[in-house]
Amino acid sequence: MLSIDNNSNATYIRRSPLEAELGYCLATAATALAYKTLPSFSNPFKKQMTREWGNNHLYKDVFLKSVENSGLTQKGLQIISETGASDIGRGLNACYIPSQKVIRLNINKASISGFHELGHAINHIKGGFSRFLQNLRGPGMALAGVMGTVALFSRNKPEDAKKNFGDFIQDNCGKIAFAAMLPTVAEETLASYRGVKLAKEAGLAKPLVNNLKKFYGKALLSYGGYALVTGVSVYLASKITEMFTRPQKINKPEY
Template structure:
């Protein structure tokens, strides 16, 4: 514990280390609860997309996918579509870990089960279970176009992991940082910086996720535009609907992460709030 003296000569005693540690743990719980709520909300999305995909004529859908792939000229950039299913053998460095943990570390498990699809920029490969979620192929081709034909889209893609890492870093800073009491001024550059992050973590975290959402929307726009050209109007509507459900995942994530960071910070502050010393 330490004593804080404000610029108006009031004094406060900080919480003990044990109480502060408990407050941080409680903040972690608030963060996890918010993320779990978002995950629960988005949980029904894969089933919805799978039902939409399975309602499509597979032959017509696959023909449209092939035509779109050619029209996008992705072959000229050595992009490939790799159809996968639960029996497909793919090198997975996490395969000896529990399934739930594998899902957190790699998208390949969900993709093989038809609950996801993804474009791998380094390999230039689109992984998709065409049988269960073929409708997502157009969105993933949009990602491939962003990466290979758009400088702006490629930059946004390259920002994805740094942005996610920064979001986690700033959330951690806000959780560990004690909120200033009224009349207490920050000292030095580091204290001023961490105080700013603490006070604005929601806005900062939301801003960090904007490039990720922007790139996803670009991919959807490109995919929908091409799908409209190569598919029947009825099937195109299904592609649009599937992509709208897909948008739920990344939009709710972009909203949930700032809320989770703010919730964690506020819970920590409420529990480990400094107490004013009254003579």
């Protein structure tokens, strides 16, 4: 189907529904392949996490002292040690729940993670910019998800047509998705920094502090990798969709 762009008086041909469907399938496949790289970012952390179970006794008492030194229990913080079949109960994860002011972990396996969660608690309870970053995490992840949907929208305008705000969003959805994940990476970094500081102040031996930094560095790699893969996958989906849906320009013969 032919159309005329009034701005350039050029002739374009619209893409067929079959081309658009093929573009959608390829864009979806590219996204799935991009996310398959995530284990390469998270596995180093997971492997060290299980290795640290045998060293839990080296961190547990210092962690409990850090909780006391932080003064957060006077502000409502609770530490709940869990066991059972969940990732937290098995010592594979730990978390801080801002709405409840609760740190959940298996204190007999994963005390090394507790300092980081204390950092999250400080970010939340003491407020300021760190709490602002924490509050941006949910909206940022939601925005990244929206950009993933935007990436799959058809491009019905010719490439050299006049652009509007919607076109800007479509053209930059990969960058926006990546940027939307950065508050999460920043808040995780700050939590680790504060956790290491608490461990030092509570008297954790220097070799263990160095190991703690290494461990949290691997954890940060998983968050940074997730942000990177999110941005790249949205970018790829956007470009592939554009390739199969953008109207094609027909060069006029010269006389």
